[in-house]
Amino acid sequence: MRRLILSLHLTVALIGGAFVLVLGLTGSIMAFEPELDRLLHPHLSYVRPSGRVLSLAEIGQAVSKQFDGEPIVAYLPSQSPDLASEVILPRGVVCVNQYTGEVLGTRTRGQTIFGFARDLHVRLASGDVGRTIMKWSGVAMLVSLASGLYLWWPRKRVGIRGGWRTGRVWFDLHNSVGILSLVPLLVLAATGTVTGFEDHVAALLGRVTAATQIRDGQNVARRPPAAGALEITPDQAVVIARAQMPGTLAYRVQMPRYGGAYRVSLDYPRDRVVGERNLIAIDQYSGNVIFSTRSGDLSSSERILASNEAIHTGEVLGMPSRIVAWFTSVILPVQVISGWLLWLRRKRWKVS
Amino acid sequence: MKTTLAIVVLLAVGALAGDVAGKWSGTFRVSGGDHSIPQIIVLKQDGNRLTGSAGPDAGEQYPIENGKIEGDRVTFELTSGEWRFSYDLKRAGADEIKGNLELKSVNNRRTAVVSLSRMK
Numbered sequence: 001m002r003r004l005i006l007s008l009h010l011t012v013a014l015i016g017g018a019f020v021l022v023l024g025l026t027g028s029i030m031a032f033e034p035e036l037d038r039l040l041h042p043h044l045s046y047v048r049p050s051g052r053v054l055s056l057a058e059i060g061q062a063v064s065k066q067f068d069g070e071p072i073v074a075y076l077p078s079q080s081p082d083l084a085s086e087v088i089l090p091r092g093v094v095c096v097n098q099y100t101g102e103v104l105g106t107r108t109r110g111q112t113i114f115g116f117a118r119d120l121h122v123r124l125a126s127g128d129v130g131r132t133i134m135k136w137s138g139v140a141m142l143v144s145l146a147s148g149l150y151l152w153w154p155r156k157r158v159g160i161r162g163g164w165r166t167g168r169v170w171f172d173l174h175n176s177v178g179i180l181s182l183v184p185l186l187v188l189a190a191t192g193t194v195t196g197f198e199d200h201v202a203a204l205l206g207r208v209t210a211a212t213q214i215r216d217g218q219n220v221a222r223r224p225p226a227a228g229a230l231e232i233t234p235d236q237a238v239v240i241a242r243a244q245m246p247g248t249l250a251y252r253v254q255m256p257r258y259g260g261a262y263r264v265s266l267d268y269p270r271d272r273v274v275g276e277r278n279l280i281a282i283d284q285y286s287g288n289v290i291f292s293t294r295s296g297d298l299s300s301s302e303r304i305l306a307s308n309e310a311i312h313t314g315e316v317l318g319m320p321s322r323i324v325a326w327f328t329s330v331i332l333p334v335q336v337i338s339g340w341l342l343w344l345r346r347k348r349w350k351v352s
Numbered sequence: 353m354k355t356t357l358a359i360v361v362l363l364a365v366g367a368l369a370g371d372v373a374g375k376w377s378g379t380f381r382v383s384g385g386d387h388s389i390p391q392i393i394v395l396k397q398d399g400n401r402l403t404g405s406a407g408p409d410a411g412e413q414y415p416i417e418n419g420k421i422e423g424d425r426v427t428f429e430l431t432s433g434e435w436r437f438s439y440d441l442k443r444a445g446a447d448e449i450k451g452n453l454e455l456k457s458v459n460n461r462r463t464a465v466v467s468l469s470r471m472k
Contacts, residue, residue: 073431088431088433088434090417093458107458108458109435109436109456109457110461114459114460126384127384128384130384131385258415258431258432258433259413259414260411260412
């Protein structure tokens with residue numbers, strides 16, 4: 001039996017190891033993508049808090065002046081006093097100091113190292129085939145962890161003995177790191193696999209939990225505006241939206257030219273699992289709420305899937321769990337490389 | 353004489369371009385994505401120039417920019433939130449349009465396959 005499990009462990013590692021390595025490396029980048037992105041663009045990201053925060057309309061005027069009246073698609077108000085606000089234009093995303101109205105610069109759209117890392121992580125940067133490979137790599141990780149635990153169990157080795165040249169050190173490293181990080185590795189692999197097979201899982205959960213349909217919100221009949229009717233401002237739209245959901249903060253305000261109405265996305269700062277799933281659409285003339293989608297309306301299966309994603313990304317408990325997610329991602333390459341070294345030099349080292 | 357010739361040429365080009373004006377519905381599917389996303393596109397044609405709107409449903413529509421029709425090739429762009437959509441489509445019969453879509457946001461770029469048919 002042990003031989004069979006060892007063969008399974010080796011085979012899975014040899015076939016899926018390279019993809020698991022990619023998952024680990026890219027996952028470690030994705031865990032801190034916002035922070036790394038700001039690190040690369042400090043002049044566009046950070047502002048010195050000083051005085052009053054300008055209204056969205058004032059920020060919009062400053063941007064329009066700089067970009068010849070190019071229409072504003074959406075505002076992304078700052079979520080922290082020292083982070084810049086952003087204004088989306090068709091040409092790109094303009095970063096603005098929300099205290100002075102100074103335009104800090106524009107970010108153009110297109111793939112960067114972060115987008116490529118995400119594309120590799122989810123679909124190996126190669127479409128449908130890559131996506132299939134990556135979601136099955138999660139299964140390979142689960143098999144590898146379970147078989148690894150079985151192989152470790154009889155001797156229960158923890159700790160590193162022996163020198164680098166003997167190969168024993170790699171064996172001990174593989175064993176010790178594997179067992180000490182088994183729980184977070186299992187959680188990461190299981191949640192990643194669920195995400196990979198989300199459509200199937202959603203269908204299964206729908207059957208089990210008798211889920212309600214995703215609520216897109218019901219469109220309330222809208223009257224055509226009276227001749228010469230004026231539009232409400234984006235700031236007024238935010239006030240109306242927040243009155244619908246007290247305790248929330250607006251993190252995105254889409255202008256009516258783009259989508260037919262103000263669309264205000266709201267966040268409950270303390271709800272990291274489904275907190276960012278609130279959307280209030282507001283008629284730009286009457287100020288009436290046309291429809292709303294609220295995180296409280298999510299079905300059980302949607303909540304389970306959202307929780308799964310939050311656990312996988314580490315968002316669930318904020319910074320501490322993101323650090324665990326990052327650390328676990330870094331562990332993956334260590335396990336894959338130490339495993340490969342053991343296999344490549346198995347005859348010379350004879351450690352098994 | 354030259355003016356007449358120019359008008360004839362322009363009319364001929366216009367005729368070759370065909371009429372894509374009207375309502376189109378269908379889906380796009382992002383490469384490596386797990387489901388198709390619905391689309392309703394309203395095209396208005398003025399010679400080779402295209403305007404109109406597009407979006408996931410009739411209620412949520414985004415203005416079309418830089419729309420052009422050249423022969424059976426239909427191209428246009430729109431901005432939806434953080435994403436810029438660039439369509440590069442071809443007519444596949446009188447009531448069908450197919451082609452590719454490039455989606456770009458800050459940091460990300462994706463491609464998708466689009467399939468549309470004329471709404472009756």
